[in-house]
Amino acid sequence: MYVPFHQLPASARLWIYQANRPFTPTEQQALQPVLQQFATDWTSHGRALAASAVILHHQFLVIGLDEAVADASGCSIDASVRFVQGLEQQLEIQLLEKSQMAFLVSGEVQLLSRQQLKQAISNGTVAADTPYFDNTVATQAQLQTKWPAPAVTTWLAPYFSPGNL
Missing domain, CATH: 3.30.70 (Alpha-Beta Plaits)
Known part of the structure; x- marks a missing residue:
């Protein structure tokens, strides 16, 4: 229904x-x-x-x-x-492949691999407060409050610690 x-x-x-x-x-x-x-x-x-x-x-x-x-x-x-x-x-689209991470950059969804993420953090394209789409959210409530969420508040937090790039 x-x-x-x-x-x-x-x-x-x-x-x-x-x-x-x-x-x-x-x-x-x-x-x-x-x-x-x-x-x-x-x-x-x-x-x-x-x-x-x-x-x-x-x-x-x-x-x-x-x-x-x-x-x-x-x-x-x-x-x-x-x-x-x-x-x-x-x-002719991929929906089940999960190697890319999605960020909201300048109002547009940007997909990055882990390697690209490190470079994007280094050059300032992605910052700790850049919205990240954590597709593991499991409920409508989480979707409304945590999707997207600042990258530093997700499992990506270690990427923003000094020395982790």
Whole structure:
């Protein structure tokens, strides 16, 4: 059962898939009914799930689930991954590859490898207060308060300590 993303409760469980490139406006528009249909059809052991899916910052596919209605099973999570894999093939985009880190630099999402991150810190492109998209946030509440968060407040904090570059 589809639930508008902004109506998911703070406790809703999230899965964040970071794209290797921004979704185009045309792709985003075409994906809206596809994402809504996925959320409508998503089930767990035959029970409808209260779910939503949305593209955020033109770069992230976020799937949300109100587990107070019904929990996701292993099979339903597998189904969501197959859905994401289908989008990857259809759009020629990577959503499951996790080697890049995403920062908000001058209002734009910038993807960096660990090596590029060290250089970006050295040259001042990325600073301790640069917003970082920690895609391990697990709930709607965390998404609203900690995504993005200043890089120094995340697992990246050691990168900003003297002598760690």
